[in-house]
Amino acid sequence: MPLLEQSDYRPPFWLPDGHAQSIFPALFRKVTGVVYERERITTPDDDFLDLDWRFTQQPVSGQTPLVILSHGLEGNSSSQYIRGMVKHLNANGFDCLAWNFRGCSGEMNRLPRFYHSGATDDLDTVVRYALTKGYQDVYLMGFSLGGNLTLKYLGELGQNAYPELRKALVFSVPLHLSSGSAYLERWQAWVYTDRFNRSLKDKIRQKAALLPELVDASHVDKVRTIRDFDNFYTSQLHGYKDAEEYYEANSSLYFLDQIRLPTRIVNAQNDPFLSRDCYPYARIKTLKQVWFQAPPQGGHCGFYQAGYQGILWSEDLALRYLLKAY
Known part of the structure; x- marks a missing residue:
């Protein structure tokens, strides 16, 4: 697929580089009004995962599209980039499931294992559980480590992906x-x-x-x-x-060519976390279902935009992407 070379992201003039664009929203952005309904599920290895739901309506209808969000390293469902995305998508008709990796929900998990960049068995447990709720249109979204996890998961599924899975969108991904x-x-x-x-x-x-x-x-x-x-x-x-x-x-870089679901990767070129190998321009051009967008600016899970009115550029982009027909 062609690279998406144009971007309409513009940072405020007072956030001049990748460090400022990463740190300011992480420390100073406050997202209010997001109240989750927590549910604990048991994993196949007899541990637990805490799921935080936010629904657009009650009673819950499986006809509403669902977005499953995976956070980054040492994040959780309360991270500002997760809460902000949940709030924006909820307001526009999407149910959201922000799941917490093992050890990230406020209570230590029971087994020696934690979470890690490739622990796709837990993401699969979450997806399969969400499908029991009757959802017919499910989208996956990941940030940083959670983006790597999402891409690796989709590559492992390949053409055996669940039919309810429609698209994926990931931000600030350490592909290598x-x-x-x-x-x-x-x-x-x-x-x-x-x-x-x-x-x-x-x-x-x-x-x-x-x-x-x-x-x-x-x-x-x-x-x-x-x-x-x-x-x-x-x-x-x-x-x-x-x-x-x-x-x-x-490393999700090695799984991209197996993805059979429309998927977009958004990595800012000034991301202070990402090495050169996290911008695989040549490889992306050979893929059929993966698009790659590298805005010149944005930082790491940042994308705080000029004229900010409560919504990050990444949140606006996500809504536009999810609503597209392809």
Whole structure:
């Protein structure tokens, strides 16, 4: 498919670069009026997932289209980019299901495993459960890590995707995990790495207190980078030899050519999280169902726009995309 080379996104003049465009909405944007209905479901391995629903009407009708949203690293259903998207889509006739990855809903999950960039079994559990509600038109949306998860999931499904799945849209996706992890080791990315690692290490300590015989927190103080964390914990808790094996097995870049659902990837060119390999222009041109849009600006899960009136550019784009006939 052709690359989508034009973009109407324009940042405010006072958010001049990718860092400012990423950090300002994450810290200062407030989305009000989103009240979820929480539901806990049991996973096939006897753990749990907390689902946060927001419906357009009661009683719930399966005739309403549904959007399933997957958040980013150390996010949850309350992240501003999730709440903002839910609010905008709800106001325009879409039910929304913002699910929380294991350990991200406010309560530690029961098993040693956490979530990770390729844990598509949990996304499939959520999709299959949503389909039991009678929805006939289901859309998938993901942000950052959740975008990688969504793309890998669709690639794994391939032509066996559930007929109710219509389209997918993902933002700020680290398509190539290894180079993305290395990119976050630059000094310019220290503020992001430090924030993620403080949260991740705290969860390891909680998990070790809950399951002392199965989770070893003794390596926590050695973690300085995301790759360190993935070497000591993500890979070991999920059956990989090391971080590199985990990255290679779960990078969505390697699953794009198997996607059979109309899918759009939106990665801003000034995203401070994304390496050059996360902009696979040549590969995208060979694909049949995947479109790629790389606005010059926007940051990471940012897209705070000039003349902001409560809606991000990404939220407006999502609504336009979902309402298109193709």
